[in-house]
Amino acid sequence: MKVFEKAPAKINLSLDVLYKREDGYHEVEMVMTMVDLADRIEMQELPRDTIIISSQAGYIPLDEKNLAFQAARLIKDRYDVKQGVYIHLDKKIPVAAGLAGGSSDAAATLRGLNRLWRLNIGTEELQRLGAELGSDVPFCVTGGTAVARGRGEKLEPIEAPPQCWVVLAKPPINVSTSEIYGKLNAQEIHRHPSTDRVLAAIREKRFDELCDELGNVLEEVTLKLYPEVRQLKEVMMRLGADGVLMSGSGPTVFGLVSKESKVARIYNGLRGFCKDVYAVRLLT
Ligand SMILES: C[C@@](CO)(OP(=O)(O)O)[C@H](O)COP(=O)(O)OP(=O)(O)OC[C@H]1O[C@@H](n2ccc(N)nc2=O)[C@H](O)[C@@H]1O
Ligand SMILES: Nc1ncnc2c1ncn2[C@@H]1O[C@H](COP(=O)(O)OP(=O)(O)O)[C@@H](O)[C@H]1O
Incomplete structure (x- = not known):
């Protein structure tokens, strides 16, 4: 079987x-x-x-x-x-x-x-x-x-976030999760995301607020070690993604996009920077 x-x-x-x-x-x-x-x-x-x-x-x-x-x-x-x-x-x-x-x-x-x-x-x-x-x-x-x-x-x-497109881009580097956690100084985190505000945005189905509230404290470590990840975030924002964040310990950066008409431009623009680019939907 x-x-x-x-x-x-x-x-x-x-x-x-x-x-x-x-x-x-x-x-x-x-x-x-x-x-x-x-x-x-x-x-x-x-x-x-x-x-x-x-x-x-x-x-x-x-x-x-x-x-x-x-x-x-x-x-x-x-x-x-x-x-x-x-x-x-x-x-x-x-x-x-x-x-x-x-x-x-x-x-x-x-x-x-x-x-x-x-x-x-x-x-x-x-x-x-x-x-x-x-x-x-x-x-x-x-x-x-x-x-x-x-x-x-x-x-x-919890309930699913408002449905949207997710463009993912992974620069050609491998990041070790234990190295990133190991280099984080938990007492000196500059900016904590607000979990409450992220949850409220999801509950109230406010896509724009969700995009504003995205946050990941591990970016402080990974972006310093790998400037190309910061660059990728900037490119994705410039190309018009509504909200951009690094996932987990990285190096993948994702962009949330509400309008389908924007997705091809963002996808094609990113392909100029790395070959691992995907445009997918949330699994709701
Ligand atoms: C950062 C996150 C965010 O979702 O994802 P990835 O970047 O791996 O996808 C996770 O916390 C990763 O989870 P996972 O990859 O399963 O981690 P584990 O195998 O349990 O641990 C890998 C290493 O990360 C450290 N670690 C992991 C989780 C945690 N809460 N604190 C830690 O300090 C551990 O000390 C270990 O050295
Ligand atoms: N089934 C698997 N698929 C991918 N990676 C695996 C698998 N089993 C073990 N690994 C190892 O686990 C490590 C982390 O892989 P992965 O889960 O893809 O990353 P991340 O935790 O960053 O999302 C890699 O070094 C990889 O060699």
């Missing part, structure tokens, strides 16, 4: 860090949502007790470093599953981009294997398992739109 799952990319509409915790993680407050850019994952039963990963993408690990492998191993160990699985990852989400591609693959693997092996694991338990794999995995288990607190695993689902 075979099952398929879609693993969409996430963006952070706001990302605030409250303080650095004793366990080394940062206490965050993030508003997260998903966009219609997704990896596609195929999972097929194997009679032998083994996990095999393949992918058309030449640039991700296919061994135990792959988050989908880790998700499969975790669920097999925890539920004492003796069968094996062959997992094929059709990667569409750029890697190490701030779009949680690996986390979403891990979450989709948990959902898919729950079905394939008829384990009947509830959503909350899947999220608890996900938290063992990474801070963004619990959100990716359900997707939608949510406020994430703790290190990202404490989730409060």
